[in-house]
Amino acid sequence: MNAPEVRRHDDADVLVGDVASALLDRIEAAQARGETPDIGLTGGSIAEELHRELARRAVDSSVDWSRVRFWWGDERFVPADSPDRNAGQARAALLDHVSVDPANVHEVPASDQVATAEDAAKAYSTALREHGAGFFEVLMLGIGPDGHCASLFPDHPALDARDAIAVAVHDSPKPPPDRVSLTFEAMERCRAVWFIASGEGKAEAVARALADDGSVAETPARGVRGDETVWWLDEAAASALP
Ligand code: 6PG
DSSP, X not given: OOOOEEEEESSHHHXXXXXXXXXXXXXXXXXXXXXXXXXXXXXXXXXXXXHHHHHHHHTTSOOOGGGOEEEEXXXXXXXXXXXXXXHHHHHHHTXXXXXXXXXXXXXXXXXXXXXXXXXXXXXXXXXXXXXXXSOOXXXXXXXXXXXXXXXXXXXXXGGGOOSOSEEEEOSOSSSSSOEEXXXXXXXXXXXXXXXXXXXXXXXXXXHHHHSSSOOTTTOGGGGOOOSSEEEEEETTTTTTOO
């Protein structure tokens, strides 16, 4: 486990541009090694900006999109065509604009496809397990003003999930209430975890996540400690760091 790395950027546009370049480089490098990289997408507003930027840059990049596998760090348990779906957002902003192989897009099952969020978590875990142990080349995550990441919220029972890859989440303080999230255990198996945060509203949570001490129950983003954890921040989100 290495100490998290912090990369600061002047503003949200520069931040999104840098993350997009770094992600495209990383995918190209993996493909040059003959791999089909697994990328974990996230929900939220900064992720949507990133997906749009990736779609804009796709034309000039040499990424072979049909050789990228897409997964999600978390998903909202709503019908497949709901505008609240993280997968729907990623499709509209990115996946519909590049030539992905549909067999490589691994969505968490929706509420009109399986009965419960527990069933969705189980099916998603099975898909990940069948796929292999290494999990993602890069998992992208946002952070909430309360310190949540993916759908792991402060003082929530889902934080304690053990021996699990994905967990059902109910009573989420961020709507919608029912969700599916990767667990810390799964996140730690990713080659890299990239947090992306923009805006003053995230500053306190970012500072708590990166502080030397503090609790994971209070700030779940503290619980993600992989081999390579990078915090991509704009100056506003970094403003409470020492
Ligand atoms: C979701 C998320 C969530 C999100 C953060 C940051 O499903 O809502 O995956 O963890 O990434 O809440 O979202 P914003 O960028 O919108 O603040």
